[in-house]
Amino acid sequence: MPRAVAGPEIERLIQLLGRLPGLGPRSARRAALALVKKKDLLLVPLAGAMTVAAERIVTCSVCGNVDTSDPCIICTDPTRDGRTIVVVEDVSDLWALERAAAINARYHVLGGTLSPLDGVGPEDLTIDQLVARCAGGDVSEVIIAVNATVDGQATAHVITDRLAGLPVKVSRLAHGVPVGGELDYLDEGTLSAAIRARTPF
Amino acid sequence: MPRAVAGPEIERLIQLLGRLPGLGPRSARRAALALVKKKDLLLVPLAGAMTVAAERIVTCSVCGNVDTSDPCIICTDPTRDGRTIVVVEDVSDLWALERAAAINARYHVLGGTLSPLDGVGPEDLTIDQLVARCAGGDVSEVIIAVNATVDGQATAHVITDRLAGLPVKVSRLAHGVPVGGELDYLDEGTLSAAIRARTPF
Numbered sequence: 001m002p003r004a005v006a007g008p009e010i011e012r013l014i015q016l017l018g019r020l021p022g023l024g025p026r027s028a029r030r031a032a033l034a035l036v037k038k039k040d041l042l043l044v045p046l047a048g049a050m051t052v053a054a055e056r057i058v059t060c061s062v063c064g065n066v067d068t069s070d071p072c073i074i075c076t077d078p079t080r081d082g083r084t085i086v087v088v089e090d091v092s093d094l095w096a097l098e099r100a101a102a103i104n105a106r107y108h109v110l111g112g113t114l115s116p117l118d119g120v121g122p123e124d125l126t127i128d129q130l131v132a133r134c135a136g137g138d139v140s141e142v143i144i145a146v147n148a149t150v151d152g153q154a155t156a157h158v159i160t161d162r163l164a165g166l167p168v169k170v171s172r173l174a175h176g177v178p179v180g181g182e183l184d185y186l187d188e189g190t191l192s193a194a195i196r197a198r199t200p201f
Numbered sequence: 202m203p204r205a206v207a208g209p210e211i212e213r214l215i216q217l218l219g220r221l222p223g224l225g226p227r228s229a230r231r232a233a234l235a236l237v238k239k240k241d242l243l244l245v246p247l248a249g250a251m252t253v254a255a256e257r258i259v260t261c262s263v264c265g266n267v268d269t270s271d272p273c274i275i276c277t278d279p280t281r282d283g284r285t286i287v288v289v290e291d292v293s294d295l296w297a298l299e300r301a302a303a304i305n306a307r308y309h310v311l312g313g314t315l316s317p318l319d320g321v322g323p324e325d326l327t328i329d330q331l332v333a334r335c336a337g338g339d340v341s342e343v344i345i346a347v348n349a350t351v352d353g354q355a356t357a358h359v360i361t362d363r364l365a366g367l368p369v370k371v372s373r374l375a376h377g378v379p380v381g382g383e384l385d386y387l388d389e390g391t392l393s394a395a396i397r398a399r400t401p402f
Binding site: 023073 | 208211213221222223224230232237240243244246247248253254255256269275292293305
């Protein structure tokens with residue numbers, strides 16, 4: 001800004017809000033203004049929630065989920081099937097599977113995918129920890145639920161190789177037509193996969 | 202969510218972030234996850250900035266700007282022309298004019314526009330305060346810089362009526378072709394206004 005219209009506190013708030021994903025400079029200003037205007041309704045509770053989160057949130061040392069306890073709420077849930085581990089790239093994928101209530105198992109967050117071009121090798125992911133969990137003997141199935149991208153599939157292959165020899169079944173998500181999807185809008189790869197994996201009606 | 206995947210602290214953070222303008226439920230989750238992952242780089246500084254803002258930011262009792270001091274930095278700036286008051290609907294409009302460095306004057310934030318359908322009458326805006334500022338005798342010009350909407354223009358007319366009789370010149374923003382605008386994409390009203398207000402070349 002050419003001149004200060006308010007104290008540096010608001011400028012700093014705008015600048016930090018602009019670093020959130022999905023908020024550009026303009027929407028960060030709008031968000032800051034909304035916060036300042038709704039001080040008691042929004043700014044104070046949000047500042048409090050962030051302070052609490054900053055103090056209490058940790059990464060689960062078992063699965064890589066984020067929670068206020070370590071091990072996390074999922075790793076300590078006795079109603080979940082501890083013999084099945086769903087391997088995901090990111091915590092957001094874990095949340096997505098949980099929103100869908102797709103499976104009542106435990107998870108393992110890789111922290112990304114292998115990407116030689118970006119310098120991400122197996123040592124940057126939590127593959128060793130996954131192998132160690134499976135080597136313990138308490139796990140019977142590993143479901144690899146990584147994204148259906150080239151990097152994701154390459155990562156899935158590396159994990160499968162590393163788990164070979166251990167007494168665990170390794171499976172991956174099915175490819176096919178998304179529920180509610182229209183064939184006309186789907187790519188050839190998905191359609192071919194859906195035909196190959198066709199199921200009896 | 203069908204089941205808790207993390208403590209209530211993260212859920213509360215997502216819920217509060219989702220109340221910011223421009224963030225829906227999905228982007229609020231993404232933002233919360235980014236905050237939790239970049240704890241030291243983003244979550245802690247933002248929590249601090251919000252706490253400081255919540256403690257220190259007040260509305261200027263003179264002009265309605267938000268700042269950490271009352272009167273605000275603009276009302277106390279001796280280099281500004283205190284004889285000219287720019288009337289805006291909202292603090293965001295004040296910020297926009299300041300970003301453009303359009304004028305080096307003082308401001309008056311109305312807090313909205315008249316809107317009979319929404320039950321917003323003159324008493325809900327700061328029109329009385331504006332009249333009081335102008336009646337003091339230190340003001341020579343009021344520039345009405347409200348949005349070029351129906352409500353905005355109706356508000357401008359009411360303000361003009363209220364200021365009639367006071368020794369102040371009342372002006373409003375020029376209508377015309379936006380800088381960089383293409384005629385083909387402009388509405389008829391703007392084009393007609395631009396022709397009527399044509400200037401010598």
